[in-house]
Structures are given as C-alpha cells and as structure tokens.
Amino acid sequence: xxxxxxxxxxxxxxxxxxxxxxxxxxxxxxxxxxxxxxxxxxxxxxxxxxxxxxxxxxxxxxxxxxxxxxxxxxxxxxxxxxxxxxxxxxxxxxxxxxxxxxxxxxxxxxxxxxxxxxxxxxxxxxxxxxxxxxxxxxxxxxxxxxxxxxxxxxxxxxxxxxxxxxxxxxxxxxxxxxxxxxxxxxxxxxxxxxxxxxxxxxxxxxxxxxxxxxxxxxxxxxxxxxxxxxxxxxxxxxxxxxxxxxxxxxxxxxxxxxxxxxxxxxxxxxxxxxxxxxxxxxxxxxxxxxxxxxxxxxxxxxxxxxxxxxxxxxxxxxxxxxxxxxxxxxxxxxxxxxxxxxxxxxxxxxxxxxxxxxxxxx
Amino acid sequence: xxxxxxxxxxxxxxxxxxxxxxxxxxxxxxxxxxxxxxxxxxxxxxxxxxxxxxxxxxxxxxxxxxxxxxxxxxxxxxxxxxxxxxxxxxxxxxxxxxxxxxxxxxxxxxxxxxxxxxxxxxxxxxxxxxxxxxxxxxxxxxxxxxxxxxxxxxxxxxxxxxxxxxxxxxxxxxxxxxxxxxxxxxxxxxxxxxxxxxxxxxxxxxxxxxxxxxxxxxxxxxxxxxxxxxxxxxxxxxxxxxxxxxxxxxxxxxxxxxxxxxxxxxxxxxxxxxxxxxxxxxxxxxxxxxxxxxxxxxxxxxxxxxxxxxxxxxxxxxxxxxxxxxxxxxxxxxxxxxxxxxxxxxxxxxxxxxxxxxxxxxxxxxxxxxxxx
Numbered sequence: 162x163x164x165x166x167x168x169x170x171x172x173x174x175x176x177x178x179x180x181x182x183x184x185x186x187x188x189x190x191x192x193x194x195x196x197x198x199x200x201x202x203x204x205x206x207x208x209x210x211x212x213x214x215x216x217x218x219x220x221x222x223x224x225x226x227x228x229x230x231x232x233x234x235x236x237x238x239x240x241x242x243x244x245x246x247x248x249x250x251x252x253x254x255x256x257x258x259x260x261x262x263x264x265x266x267x268x269x270x271x272x273x274x275x276x277x278x279x280x281x282x283x284x285x286x287x288x289x290x291x292x293x294x295x296x297x298x299x300x301x302x303x304x305x306x307x308x309x310x311x312x313x314x315x316x317x318x319x320x321x322x323x324x325x326x327x328x329x330x331x332x333x334x335x336x337x338x339x340x341x342x343x344x345x346x347x348x349x350x351x352x353x354x355x356x357x358x359x360x361x362x363x364x365x366x367x368x369x370x371x372x373x374x375x376x377x378x379x380x381x382x383x384x385x386x387x388x389x390x391x392x393x394x395x396x397x398x399x400x401x402x403x404x405x406x407x408x409x410x411x412x413x414x415x416x417x418x419x420x421x422x423x424x425x426x427x428x429x430x431x432x433x434x435x436x437x438x439x440x441x442x443x444x445x446x447x448x449x450x451x452x453x454x455x456x457x458x459x460x461x462x463x464x465x466x467x468x469x470x471x472x473x474x475x476x477x478x479x480x481x482x483x484x485x486x487x488x489x490x491x492x493x494x495x496x497x498x499x500x501x502x503x504x505x506x507x508x509x510x511x512x513x514x515x516x517x518x519x520x521x522x523x
Numbered sequence: 524x525x526x527x528x529x530x531x532x533x534x535x536x537x538x539x540x541x542x543x544x545x546x547x548x549x550x551x552x553x554x555x556x557x558x559x560x561x562x563x564x565x566x567x568x569x570x571x572x573x574x575x576x577x578x579x580x581x582x583x584x585x586x587x588x589x590x591x592x593x594x595x596x597x598x599x600x601x602x603x604x605x606x607x608x609x610x611x612x613x614x615x616x617x618x619x620x621x622x623x624x625x626x627x628x629x630x631x632x633x634x635x636x637x638x639x640x641x642x643x644x645x646x647x648x649x650x651x652x653x654x655x656x657x658x659x660x661x662x663x664x665x666x667x668x669x670x671x672x673x674x675x676x677x678x679x680x681x682x683x684x685x686x687x688x689x690x691x692x693x694x695x696x697x698x699x700x701x702x703x704x705x706x707x708x709x710x711x712x713x714x715x716x717x718x719x720x721x722x723x724x725x726x727x728x729x730x731x732x733x734x735x736x737x738x739x740x741x742x743x744x745x746x747x748x749x750x751x752x753x754x755x756x757x758x759x760x761x762x763x764x765x766x767x768x769x770x771x772x773x774x775x776x777x778x779x780x781x782x783x784x785x786x787x788x789x790x791x792x793x794x795x796x797x798x799x800x801x802x803x804x805x806x807x808x809x810x811x812x813x814x815x816x817x818x819x820x821x822x823x824x825x826x827x828x829x830x831x832x833x834x835x836x837x838x839x840x841x842x843x844x845x846x847x848x849x850x851x852x853x854x855x856x857x858x859x860x861x862x863x864x865x866x867x868x869x870x871x872x873x874x875x876x877x878x879x880x881x882x883x884x885x886x887x888x889x890x891x892x893x894x895x896x
Contacts, residue, residue, distance in 0.1 A: 258736040260746075260763070266737055293670040309686075309703070314740040320707035324741040326686070330697035357788075363691040364701040390792050394799030397774060398669075411734070415792055418767040422774035448768040 184481050191222050194478050197244045197251040198225040202232050203451035204462035205254020208444075211464035211515045212252065212471045218519040221475065221483045225252075230267065232257035232451075237271050245275060250478060251441045252471055255450030265312055268447075272305050275439045278332060279339045280305045280413065282432035282445035283473075284420040289496035290429075290505060296401040297424040300349070302340040303413025305434055307332050310410045328364040328409065333371035339435075340372075340407035341379045351383040351404040352376070355392050355412050368409055393419055400424075414447065421446035428463030428504045429495075431470040440477055442470040449504075456503065460510045463502040465491055468518065490521040565594040566852060569621045572599065573631030575826025576836035581631050583838035583889040584845050587864075590893040593849065593857045598625065602633060602644065612647040619651050622819060627852060629845055630821040634828070649682060654811040654819060655709065656716045657682045657790065660847060661797040664806060664839075666870030667879050671800045673778045678797055679720065680790025681713040682811065687787045705741040705786065710748035716812060717749075717784035718756045724850070728760040728781035729753070732769050732789050745786055769793065773800070798823070805878055808843035810851065818851040820844035834884040837876040839865060842892075864895040 198213070200206040216223055226248065228241045245251045258266040271277075280303040286295060313325040337354075344352050354372040358365035369386060376384035387395070389412045395402065396419050408416055421430040432445025444450045444466040456462050468491050475484035494500055500517040501507025572581035581599075588595060600618040609616040622628045633644045648654065657680045663672050690702040714731075721729050731749040735742035746763060753761035764772070766789050772779055773793070777800055785793060798807040804824040811819045822841040830836055842865055849858035868874055874891035875881025883891070 260735050260743075260765075265739070269737065310737050312737070314738065316740060320744075322705050322740045322744045324703040324705075324738050326701040326703060328699045328701070357791075360687050360689070361691060361701050363693060363699045367697075367699050390795035393770075393792050393796040394803070397796060397799035398803065411788075412792075414734075414767050415770050419770045419774055419796065422771035426775060427771055446767070446771070448765070448771045 186479070190479065193222040193224045194250070195224050195226055195248045196474070196478075197241065197248050197253075198227040199230050199241065199251060199253035199256075200227065201230065201254030201451070202257040203255060203453075203457055205256075205451065207457070207460060207462045207511050208464040208467040209252065209254045211511055212467055214515050215468060215487065215518055215522075216471070218522060219483055219487060221480065223475075223478075230256060232259065232267055234267065237267055237274070242271075242274060245439055245441070249439055250474060251439070252467070252474055253441060253443050254467070255444065255447070255452075257451045269310055269312070271441065272434055275436055275441070276306065277434035277436040277439060277441060278304065278306050279336055279436070280417075280432065280434045281343070282417040282421060282430055284417070284424040284430050284445070286424050287429060287495045288492065289498050290425050290501075292423065292425050294400050294423040297420070299400065299403045299420045299424070300343065300347075300405045301413060301417040301420055302336065302343060302405060302407045303417060304332055304336040304407075304409050306410075308410030326361075326364060326411075328367050330367060330371055333368045333409075334375065337372040337375040337407055340405055341375050341382060344382050344405045345379060349382070349405045351385070352379075353392075353403055353406045354384070354386045355389050355406055355408040355416055356386060357389050357412070359388060365409070372407060389416070392416060396420060396423060417446045418448045421448075426463075426504050427466065428502065429465045429469070431466055431473050433470055433473060440474070442474040442477075443467070444470065459503075460512065461503045461508075462511050463504050464511050464514055465495070486522055487518075489523070490518045493521040494518050565596050566627065567596045567598055567625045568848070569618070569625050569628035570597040570599045571618070571628065571630040571633070572601065573822075573826060574602070574634045575632060575828045575831040577631030577633070577826060579832070579834065579836050579885055580822070580838035580841045581629075583885055584629065584841055586889055587842060587861060587892055587896075588845070591857055591861055591864075591896050593854065593861075610647055610651065612644060614644055614647050619648075622652060622817065626815070626817050627848055628817075628819040629841070629848055630819055631841060632822050632824055632826040634826045648819065649811070652811075652813045652817055652819065653683075654813040654817070655681065655683050656713050656812040657794070658720065658810045658812060658847070659794045659797065659823075660808060660843075661794075661801050663801050664869050665866060666872060667802055667806070669800065669802050671777055674797070674800050676777065676780045676797060677720070677724075677726070677782045678790060678794040679713065679717045679782065679784045680794055681709060681784075681786050682790075683787075684709050685787030687791075703738075703741055703788075705744050707744060707748055710745045710786075711752065714749045714752040714784060717782060718752050718759060721759050721782045722756060726759070726782050728762065730769075730780055730783050731761070731763045732766050732783055732785040732793060733763060734766050734789070735763075736765060742786070749784065766793075770796065773797065802879070804840070805837055806839050806843070808840060808847045810844060810847040812851075818848055820848040820851075834886055835877055836885050837878050838885060838889065839869070839876075839879075860896060864892050867895050868892050 200209045256267045282301045284299045286297045307327050309326045311327045316322050356365040421427045427446040427448045430445035433442035472484045472487040494517045500509045500514045572578045602613050603615050607615045660677045663674045684704050686703045688704045693699050733742040798804050809821050809823045846858045846862050868891050874883040874888050
C-alpha cells in the first residue's frame with residue numbers, strides 16, 4: 162500500500178517540478194461545474210471514459226452529464242443541445258458520419274447550431290516520442306461554419322453536380338480576429354493565412370482581405386500568407402517556420418491533419434471548438450476520431466488527445482492547477498515511453514495508459 | 524448568372540456525351556503511334572524549352588536522349604513575344620498544332636508574363652489540348668536524403684473541373700459564392716485513366732481520395748464513378764480514403780499508398796504534399812494527359828531567372844518528366860535505362876547540382892549521367 166504513494170512522491174522530488182504561480186480565485190470558485198459529456202461512436206466511449214476515470218482520480222470539481230448521441234441519428238437531440246446551452250462546456254468523442262449516405266454530419270451540425278466558429282488544434286512534438294520532424298509547434302485556427310462545408314449541393318442535370326462554397330466577410334473577420342487574439346494572449350509571434358486566392362480570386366480573396374485588415378491592428382505580430390499547396394509542401398519539409406495558422410474551413414481540415422501527423426499523430430493533439438457562448442472540446446484533428454473496429458475491439462485507442470483537450474477544458478473553466486497536473490502527468494507518461502498505444506508504435510491498451518497517467522499524477 | 528452556368532454546363536455535357544463512345548477508343552495511347560515508331564524508326568515530339576533555366580535543362584535532356592539512342596526527334600517551339608489572336612496568349616497556334624499532331628510533348632518551366640488581355644500559358648495549354656489528368660509519380664531518390672525513404676506512389680489529379688472552375692460571384696457585399704462542379708463524364712474519364720495506368724504499370728492498389736461525408740453529392744458522384752470503373756478491373760484493389768485521413772497517413776507512413784486518384788483541389792494539395800515528401804518541386808516529374816492520348820510532360824518548378832544561364836540548374840525534374848513521357852510511349856526499356864542512370868548518379872554523390880547539396884554544374888551532371896547509361 163505504501164508503494165502506491167511512495168513512487169509518485171519519489172518522482173515528485175526527483176523531477177524538477179516547481180509549484181505553479183498562485184492563482185487567486187474568486188470566492189466559491191470551487192463549486193463543481195457541470196460539463197456535458199457525449200461519448201459518441203467507435204472509440205469515443207473508450208476515450209471519454211478514460212477522461213472520467215482520470216478526473217475522478219484528480220478530484221476535479223467537474224460533474225459530467227452524459228448523453229447518448231450517435232452519428233446515425235437524423236439530428237442532435239434537443240435535450241443535448243439544451244444541456245450544452247445550460248452548462249456552456251462540453252467534452253465529446255467523435256461522431257461517425259456515413260459516407261454518401263444522405264445524412265449530414267452531426268459534428269458539423271452541432272458546430273453550426275451552437276455557432277462554434279473557431280476550431281483550434283495545437284500540434285506539438287511531445288518529449289520522448291521520436292518523430293521525423295522536430296521543432297513543430299503549430300496552432301491551426303480553422304473557420305468552422307461556412308466555406309466548403311455549407312452543405313449546399315444540388316444536381317443540375319443528371320451527371321452534373323454543383324456544390325456551393327460560401328465565404329462571408331462577417332465569418333472571415335471573426336475568425337481572423339480570433340486567431341490574432343489567440344496569438345496575442347498566448348505570446349505567439351506569427352500568424353500565417355492559408356488560401357488559394359490565385360485560383361479562387363473572389364472567395365479566398367475576401368478571406369485574405371479580412372485577415373489583412375485585422376493584421377493591421379496587431380503590429381507586434383508578424384503576418385504572412387501562403388498558398389495551400391505550397392503550405393502542405395512546407396509543412397512536410399520545414400515545419401518550424403509556422404506558428405499560428407488561420408484558414409477557411411476545408412484547407413483548415415487538411416492543414417490541421419497534416420500538422421498533427423508530422424507532430425506525432427492525431428491521437429495526441431488536443432483541440433476544441435469555441436464560439437461566443439459555448440465551447441466543445443474533442444480530439445483536435447478529425448482524422449481517426451472514430452477509429453476502426455479493430456481498435457474498438459482490442460480497446461487500444463489512444464486517450465492522450467482527449468486527455469490533453471480536457472486539460473484545455475479545465476483551463477477554460479479556470480481550474481489551472483488541475484489542468485497543469487493533468488498535463489504534466491500525461492507528458493511524463495509519453496516521456497517514459499512504456500505505455501504507447503498502437504498508433505504510436507506500442508501495444509498498450511487504453512486502460513494501461515489511463516493507469517499510467519493516474520499513477521503519475523501528483 | 525444561374526442561367527449562364529446551366530447553359531455552359533449543359534453545352535459541355537451534351538458535347539461530350541455524343542462523342543463519348545467515339546472518344547473512348549481514342550482515349551488512351553493507341554497502338555497506331557507505336558506502329559509509326561516501328562516503321563519510321565523515330566517519333567517526333569514537341570519540345571518547349573521555356574524561360575529562365577529552361578533552355579539549359581532542355582539541352583541536357585536532348586544530350587541524354589541522344590546518348591541513350593532514344594528514337595525521338597525534337598520539334599522545338601518557343602513562347603512568342605506577342606499575343607497570338609488565335610489562341611489569345613503568347614503560345615502560337617503552330618505550337619499547339621504541333622503538339623496535337625505529335626501527340627507527345629515536353630515542356631520546360633514557363634514564366635507567365637504579367638499583364639492583362641491574355642490567358643495564362645498553362646491555362647491555354649490545358650484548355651486547348653483538353654488535358655484532363657495530371658500524373659505525378661513520386662518516389663524517393665536514393666542518395667538524396669529526406670525524412671521519408673520509402674515513398675513510391677503516383678498521384679493522378681483531375682485537371683479540368685472541380686473547385687477550379689473559376690465560377691465565382693459576389694451575392695451581396697461581403698458574401699461571395701464559389702461553385703464546385705463535378706460531372707460524371709470528367710470523373711469517369713480520370714478514373715478510367717487511373718485504373719488503366721495502374722494496370723499498365725503493374726500497380727496493385729488504387730485509392731480514391733474524397734470528402735464525401737461532408738460534400739455528399741459532389742464527391743459522392745466522383746466516388747460512384749470510381750466504383751463503376753473499379754468493377755471493370757477486379758485484379759486491382761480499390762479503396763476510398765477520406766482526405767484528412769489521407770493527409771495524416773501520408774505524413775506518417777507514405778508506403779501505405781500506391782496510386783491515388785482525386786478531384787482537382789485535393790489533387791493539387793496532395794500532389795504538392797507528395798512532392799514535398801521526396802524533396803521538393805525541383806525533383807518531381809509530372810505529365811498531363813489529354814484526350815486522344817496526348818501526353819505533355821512538364822517540369823513543375825519555376826523558371827529560376829536568378830540562376831539562368833549560369834550552368835547551375837538541376838535538370839532532374841525535366842529528365843524524370845521525359846522518362847514519364849517515354850513510359851507513356853511504351854518505350855519502357857529506354858525509360859528504365861535513363862531512370863536508373865539518374866538514380867545511380869544521384870546516389871553516388873560525386874556529381875550533384877547545387878540545390879541538392881553538391882557542387883557540380885549542369886553540364887558535369889549531364890556528362891556523368893551519359894557515362895552511367
């Protein structure tokens with residue numbers, strides 16, 4: 162019994178861990194906050210239950226309200242949306258979207274309904290995990306409501322289909338503002354706008370115009386523009402040149418997944434969707450957030466991404482000490498290298514990783 | 524505006540539907556040209572040296588082909604200094620006729636002159652020659668170390684429609700709409716070419732890249748066409764990969780992919796991503812396929828005016844594109860010979876141009892290549 166407490170204590174004294182700066186909360190800030198929890202499909206239930214276990218080991222002041230949502234439902238149930246409106250914060254696993262099935266994506270529907278216009282992914286090399294690229298520290302801020310995902314398609318004549326991509330000044334401006342604000346508040350030095358305005362002159366031209374206008378209000382932050390195909394090429398060869406990237410909807414999807422891939426994989430990168438009133442935290446980049454059947458059967462899904470996103474959520478809810486403890490524990494597990502799931506080249510199950518994280522909490 | 528779009532699209536689709544059956548025969552490289560090669564002994568090919576470093580690297584290609592005794596005669600055409608009213612660009616009608624006649628061409632880097640009143644050179648070539656597929660073979664060059672050593676894939680990109688239709692308009696102030704068009708005819712065409720290519724080059728797997736979970740009708744139509752063509756080639760494995768998954772898998776493990784077939788925008792991004800995996804555009808070959816079996820191989824890098832004329836340029840991209848052209852002409856043994864020579868020379872490391880870390884000049888590199896043949 163002593164061993165369980167001795168090891169973390171020993172580790173605490175042996176590692177260079179300084180107490181974080183005192184955060185002076187307002188009185189009664191420790192009242193438990195309610196957070197909507199959506200397990201989702203595929204590996205979703207596995208990774209969200211990982212978060213619940215770790216939070217109870219942390220004794221974090223969070224009360225989860227779980228709701229069942231599946232990708233096959235025609236729309237998100239009313240009571241789930243009500244719950245999110247009430248709690249303001251949600252954490253969710255991936256929802257599967259049937260391909261070409263005539264059912265529109267529930268992930269996209271939720272974001273539009275709650276006006277979560279910014280999607281953020283933080284792609285960063287983690288110590289202890291060898292990847293081909295070093296020095297990656299990119300935050301991708303992606304417009305989440307319009308662009309190519311407007312869902313406006315129709316068949317003109319049999320054999321010819323049109324899809325509308327809508328870009329508005331209102332949405333482009335607010336995502337540019339969010340990106341620059343994020344850079345300013347988090348001490349980031351550069352914002353890069355990703356576009357294809359040499360071909361789509363009006364649409365991406367409008368996006369760029371909005372970014373340029375906002376850039377003028379932040380003279381201390383460097384701003385540049387890059388065409389999306391060149392951007393992907395540069396990401397693969399020289400990722401150190403990027404800092405914060407702001408993109409419209411579709412390019413953001415590609416760039417976020419590429420950046421996540423070079424930094425170690427989408428199983429590790431935290432992220433979330435945020436709007437003026439609500440925030441939903443989930444695995445940062447969308448590839449693989451539902452996983453495949455084999456991983457679900459063998460229970461070898463990687464919970465790190467959702468754990469780090471839940472740390473972001475704790476910070477968002479103004480519980481920075483819990484967030485730091487969780488993040489440090491996860492970083493220690495990755496650095497040790499003994500509990501890697503299949504996507505990182507190891508053989509551990511989700512439960513192994515969760516146990517390791519709990520053991521590393523101080 | 525809407526009526527204009529409908530009219531334009533209807534005109535395209537009706538034109539193509541009637542000539543579809545006729546053109547299906549002439550789609551791919553027909554046996555008539557190989558017969559011509561056998562009887563005449565040589566094939567004529569159009570060569571556009573281009574601007575900047577173009578002429579130097581074109582010379583390099585001509586020298587290597589002569590040393591390898593490839594039965595090709597070059598017909599050189601240059602970009603004019605005035606706008607030809609028949610083509611509305613700096614490319615003359617004669618140049619385009621020459622490509623249509625010869626069926627094969629090689630194009631160096633062309634700098635589009637700045638100004639209005641004319642179409643860009645690439646756009647002219649694409650529209651006039653109806654180049655519907657862009658093929659980029661990406662394989663790691665042994666000897667030029669990048670972070671990825673085991674890349675061996677081909678990206679085939681639909682080149683005429685999709686998001687690049689150029690149909691945009693401002694609805695009200697501050698709201699812009701851009702149309703993405705996918706037609707059955709164009710998707711079938713590029714899918715047919717992809718599977719045909721896979722079969723003739725001994726490739727085992729074709730992956731269609733899409734985002735049909737979000738853009739259900741447009742990418743859904745593309746996928747339907749790919750599935751139809753896949754049924755005709757049961758020996759080739761066919762799979763569908765969502766584009767964000769594809770991007771991630773490409774940067775984590777590019778060996779998972781073989782032949783990729785994609786609509787226009789995704790193709791643009793993925794083919795440049797793959798070029799980045801192997802070392803950049805300076806080393807990547809590319810070939811545009813047109814209706815009637817026309818193949819126009821090109822170097823996709825820029826014209827680099829700062830090193831033009833200094834004998835410093837790297838001819839690898841243009842040479843590898845010329846090899847792709849040879850493969851299209853089914854001169855596989857010559858193609859293999861030249862490709863092996865290129866790979867051996869770079870792998871050896873004694874003669875490398877400046878951009879890949881060596882110090883040789885273009886002429887030294889070319890000479891070393893010829894020695895390796």
